[in-house]
Amino acid sequence: MPPLVKGPIQQIQLTRYAGASGDFNPIHQDDEFAKAAGMGGVFAHGMLTMGFVAQAVTDWAGAGSVRKIGVRFTGLVRLKDIVTCRGRVLATSSKDGVHTAELDVWAENQRGEKVVTGRAVVALPSRTA
DSSP: OOOEEEOSOOHHHHHHHHHHHOOOOGGGTOHHHHHHTTSSSOBOOHHHHHHHHHHHHHHHHOTTOEEEEEEEEOSOOBTTOOEEEEEEEEEEEEETTEEEEEEEEEEEOTTSOEEEEEEEEEEEOOOOO
């Protein structure tokens, strides 16, 4: 799966994501609030980063191909971070004429720190003779 690079992350992205998702938690918008909460400053919504990973998967496998995706948030994405989403095929299978691939997926920042890890299952196109 080719890498997908997003960033540098900007505050306007977080504001737009808040509007689209309805998640207006000030921890993603107000630096002083985030610092007072012990978070060291504003950080991106985890689901925004998951969305980046999902985009990388669909860019590779095609729209409508994702059968399952699950992630774990392992780090914070800060303003100005550059996020690279990656994946690799772990296994392929075929059942009832449906071909699938299980992927190991993750997102990492510019320091190589994984901020999201997970697995995805995608349907693969059928080969015709």
